[in-house]
Amino acid sequence: MEKLISIIFIYIFVENFVLQRFFGICPFLGVSRKMETAVGMSMAVVFVMTLATLVTWLAYTYVLVPLGLIYLQIVTFILVIAGLVQLVETVLRKISPTLYQGLGIFLPLITTNCAVLAVALLAVQNEFTLVEAVVFGIAAALGFSMALIIMAGIRERLELAKVPKALQGTAITLITAGILSLAFMGFKGMLTL
Amino acid sequence: MKTMSNMNIYLQDISRGIVRDNPTFRLVLGMCPTLAVTVYLINGLGMGLSTAVVLICSNVVISALRRYIPDQVRIPCYIVIIATFVTVVEMLLKAFQPKLYAALGVFIPLIVVNCIILGRAEAFAGKKPVLRSLFDGIGIGLGFTVSLFILSALREVIGSGTFLADTAYAVHVFGESFEPMAVFSQPAGAFIALGLLLGLTNVIFKKLKID
Numbered sequence: 001m002e003k004l005i006s007i008i009f010i011y012i013f014v015e016n017f018v019l020q021r022f023f024g025i026c027p028f029l030g031v032s033r034k035m036e037t038a039v040g041m042s043m044a045v046v047f048v049m050t051l052a053t054l055v056t057w058l059a060y061t062y063v064l065v066p067l068g069l070i071y072l073q074i075v076t077f078i079l080v081i082a083g084l085v086q087l088v089e090t091v092l093r094k095i096s097p098t099l100y101q102g103l104g105i106f107l108p109l110i111t112t113n114c115a116v117l118a119v120a121l122l123a124v125q126n127e128f129t130l131v132e133a134v135v136f137g138i139a140a141a142l143g144f145s146m147a148l149i150i151m152a153g154i155r156e157r158l159e160l161a162k163v164p165k166a167l168q169g170t171a172i173t174l175i176t177a178g179i180l181s182l183a184f185m186g187f188k189g190m191l192t193l
Numbered sequence: 194m195k196t197m198s199n200m201n202i203y204l205q206d207i208s209r210g211i212v213r214d215n216p217t218f219r220l221v222l223g224m225c226p227t228l229a230v231t232v233y234l235i236n237g238l239g240m241g242l243s244t245a246v247v248l249i250c251s252n253v254v255i256s257a258l259r260r261y262i263p264d265q266v267r268i269p270c271y272i273v274i275i276a277t278f279v280t281v282v283e284m285l286l287k288a289f290q291p292k293l294y295a296a297l298g299v300f301i302p303l304i305v306v307n308c309i310i311l312g313r314a315e316a317f318a319g320k321k322p323v324l325r326s327l328f329d330g331i332g333i334g335l336g337f338t339v340s341l342f343i344l345s346a347l348r349e350v351i352g353s354g355t356f357l358a359d360t361a362y363a364v365h366v367f368g369e370s371f372e373p374m375a376v377f378s379q380p381a382g383a384f385i386a387l388g389l390l391l392g393l394t395n396v397i398f399k400k401l402k403i404d
Contacts, residue, residue, distance in 0.1 A: 022229035178384030
């Protein structure tokens with residue numbers, strides 16, 4: 001139990017996936033322009049990341065290891081994630097059209113979100129148990145969502161600010177992210193696994 | 194005469210990848226490895242070259258198979274091809290460069306989801322002939338390596354005060370007693386350094402009127 005709580009705290013604050021570990025920077029820069037899209041993306045990521053960690057962990061432990069196929073890890077994981085995203089999309093469209101409308105456009109983007117693959121790989125690398133792996137997936141996704149939503153809030157206000165011409169667009173977003181990351185450095189070393 | 198003009202196209206493909214369509218500074222793709230591994234120059238170079246190798250190989254194979262890959266399932270096909278080459282590169286690094294392998298860590302398997310590679314497959318290799326895809330891969334790969342070189346050189350010199358640390362050519366740029374700005378070897382410094390470099394390229398490209 002103690003380990004689970006420390007996993008949650010570590011991967012939301014101390015080792016925040018976006019601001020400290022640099023996973024999932026592309027969606028972080030790409031969909032943080034508006035609060036609405038940021039929230040939609042966050043929900044989709046929490047959903048897919050939790051499922052992906054669960055499925056890839058099972059695939060690794062019960063298929064790849066017994067068959068001695070660990071070297072196929074990368075190919076398997078990325079295919080499982082791509083298949084899973086497709087499946088979630090199809091199922092959502094059938095059972096909950098409203099949720100699908102909210103999340104729909106973000107789902108295909110998630111396949112190439114490196115945070116999802118990173119969670120799957122790190123869960124195996126850190127030798128987590130199944131429960132720990134799933135909790136790790138949720139925590140990492142929540143950390144990602146928090147960074148994305150904070151960033152969207154800042155960027156909505158930044159729209160009105162006077163930015164030097166050369167730094168307009170991605171440059172100022174990166175510098176803002178840097179300052180945000182500085183703030184998160186305060187958590188550094190607070191907890192380790 | 195025909196071979197001459199062909200050569201020109203290939204050279205253009207290469208230079209376009211390095212300057213006008215530079216993946217880091219112009220297209221702003223593949224940010225995760227760019228920010229994460231550029232603490233030391235040698236890691237940045239290793240990452241750049243590994244990605245370039247995967248990009249060149251996958252570009253060639255995807256372009257060679259472009260008539261046989263059905264359009265509806267092209268993305269999964271591309272991903273499998275890319276993942277295969279990433280596995281090859283990962284094994285080679287593990288066997289011959291264990292130190293670099295340890296330093297780059299999980300970012301080697303993550304080359305699979307580097308949007309530069311899938312982006313080139315989708316935008317170029319899936320439509321163009323093999324040779325042009327090869328040179329496009331070389332160009333974009335070199336462009337990525339050069340960008341990582343610039344960013345990691347800057348971060349290493351300012352953040353650690355060294356140049357090419359961990360190699361036989363290590364130099365203390367400012368002498369031993371220099372206190373480096375450690376924030377530049379931290380994640381926050383990566384964001385800020387890249388942001389400022391992007392601003393600088395915007396200014397330079399505007400002055401040179403390249404668009």
